[in-house]
Amino acid sequence: MATTWMDAVVVARTAATANIAVLDLAPANGTDFPAYTAGAHIDVLLEHGGLIRQYSLCGPPGTGHYRLAVLNDPDSRGGSRAMHTLELGDRLRISAPRNRFPLAAARRHLLFAGGIGITPLLAMVSSLDAEGGDYTLHYSVRSRSDAAFVSELAENPRVAFHFDDEDPGQRLDVDSCLATPSPDTAVYVCGPGGFMDHVLARAEAAGWPPAALHKERFAASAPDPDGAETGAFTVRVASTGAEYQVPEDRSALDVLQENGIDAPSSCQQGICGECVVRVLAGEPDHRDDVLSPDEQADGLFAPCTSRARSRVLELDI
Ligand code: FES
CATH class of the missing domain: 3.10.20.30 (Beta-grasp domain)
Incomplete structure (x- = not known):
């Protein structure tokens, strides 16, 4: 079934960092956007339909708006550059939300965000706070100036920030965070490929079962160099x-x-x-x-x- 596109309008635009724009989208034609759950993403149609890109919804579910945070990535294949040209009042076409990264039915949630990978996890934090869920968010970023949503999260005692260029004592120690696999805990990872591979590999090494590990990638992982040849x-x-x-x-x-x-x-x-x-x-x-x-x-x-x-x-x- 082909994607059904909806018309949206940019109703707010703020800068979360020098390179991250936060865009609030509202329906352009008076109808309501479909509801979504934390971890969902939408497709955005860009460049007159020539590009389709996926962006996680990072705002609290239930507001009626969709909030995206977009990194202006120098390695962009065009999507983030196009998104950064959007201004207040601009229109764009988007898909209904899809969720391949939902919160699991677990008693406790361990969230690992690397850089712009904070976006789906921010929505999870909102949902878990709303329902009184038990969680810890580890938010790892190169430097404080690169970190989006610091002020929103700074007072949250369940959030641990890890900045690569600050005191080594506060850097992310994945092994200690994941030292004890627990059957009632779900682990979520989102961020750059190297960050995700590292967290997932350490989780696996510590004995976490694959079913406990939930991930969302922004780009395909590198092909396995030892993988079988691709045949017809x-x-x-x-x-x-x-x-x-x-x-x-x-x-x-x-x-x-x-x-x-x-x-x-x-x-x-x-x-x-x-x-x-x-x-x-x-x-x-x-x-x-x-x-x-x-x-x-x-x-x-x-x-x-x-x-x-x-x-x-x-x-x-
Ligand atoms: S088109 Fe996205 S997983 Fe295949």
């Missing part, structure tokens, strides 16, 4: 029985869409979850950053990046 395979559409060859240099999603199959998509990088379908037969080779090990084991599959170990993969489309 065939996708079969279960509803029609039609088969399509997926060459080694194309994604299954591209091939399906080229052949007129109504396959939803957004990020094309295996990070948003929009394209996820169920595998009915065959052996997938999972190469996404969005599905949990349980979801993968349960037959879910991201055709934008993942491939097949078997010759044929039958998809529930």
Whole structure:
């Protein structure tokens, strides 16, 4: 099903840091935005539809507005630069919220934010505060001047700031934070790839089960250098029985869409979850950053990046 786009208008714009703009969006046509839960993101259509980018909703759920915080990243592929040109009153098109990073049903929550990865976790802090949840947020940033939302979080006793350029004693010690795996605690990680890989690797080394670890990436992780070669395979559409060859240099999603199959998509990088379908037969080779090990084991599959170990993969489309 294709994404349904909504018209939004920028109703507030502030600078959280020299490089981070906070944008409040409201409906442009009088209708209400759909509600969302903490951890959700939206797609934003930029450059006259030529770019689609995902941004986490960082404001407290339930305000009727959507709040985004956008880093003007020098390595941007164009999205953050375009977002930083938006001014008060500008209109843009956005998707309804999707949540691949929700709060888990846990008694305690351990949140790790690296830099701009604070955005979905800020919404989680709002929700947990509203419901009296038990949590600790570790917010790690290169320097205080790069940290968004410091004033909002400064008085919160559940928040620990870690600045790389300040006293070594306050730097993030992941091993001590994660020293004791606990069955009723959920761990959440969001930030740059290196930060996320480090926290997740230390959690795994400490014995945290994969099901306790929740992550959201802003960019696809680097391919595994020891991973198997990407080969060609065939996708079969279960509803029609039609088969399509997926060459080694194309994604299954591209091939399906080229052949007129109504396959939803957004990020094309295996990070948003929009394209996820169920595998009915065959052996997938999972190469996404969005599905949990349980979801993968349960037959879910991201055709934008993942491939097949078997010759044929039958998809529930
Ligand atoms: S399109 Fe985003 S995960 Fe596939």
